[in-house]
Amino acid sequence: MSEQPTAPAGGMATEEEIMEALKKVYDPEIGLDIVSLGLIYGVDRDEAAGKVTVRHTLTSPGCPLGPVIQGQTHSVLSKLAGIKEVKLELIWEPPWDPHQMCSEEAKMELGIF
Numbered sequence: 001m002s003e004q005p006t007a008p009a010g011g012m013a014t015e016e017e018i019m020e021a022l023k024k025v026y027d028p029e030i031g032l033d034i035v036s037l038g039l040i041y042g043v044d045r046d047e048a049a050g051k052v053t054v055r056h057t058l059t060s061p062g063c064p065l066g067p068v069i070q071g072q073t074h075s076v077l078s079k080l081a082g083i084k085e086v087k088l089e090l091i092w093e094p095p096w097d098p099h100q101m102c103s104e105e106a107k108m109e110l111g112i113f
Contacts, residue, residue, distance in 0.1 A: 038101025
């Protein structure tokens, strides 16, 4: 059984570390990570409680792999220092638009110019 990493001097993983970890979560249908796709709308940290809340969306309301993406998200964040609880808030406003929300690299991969 693996142990949770030791928290840094500041306690819990930083927002930057959380976002970096989220880059390991891929949308299986598209093959790009959820950060580059612009599916992450925000991250809230409650260091005292060891809780992270991630506001995110999916590429479509009917995305059949939403539970897979959420499971992977929970898994990668649960391994970070100082995180005891992960809450995922699935939101639909604003609707995901690859032309506006994807990184430049993701747009190139998707053929959006």
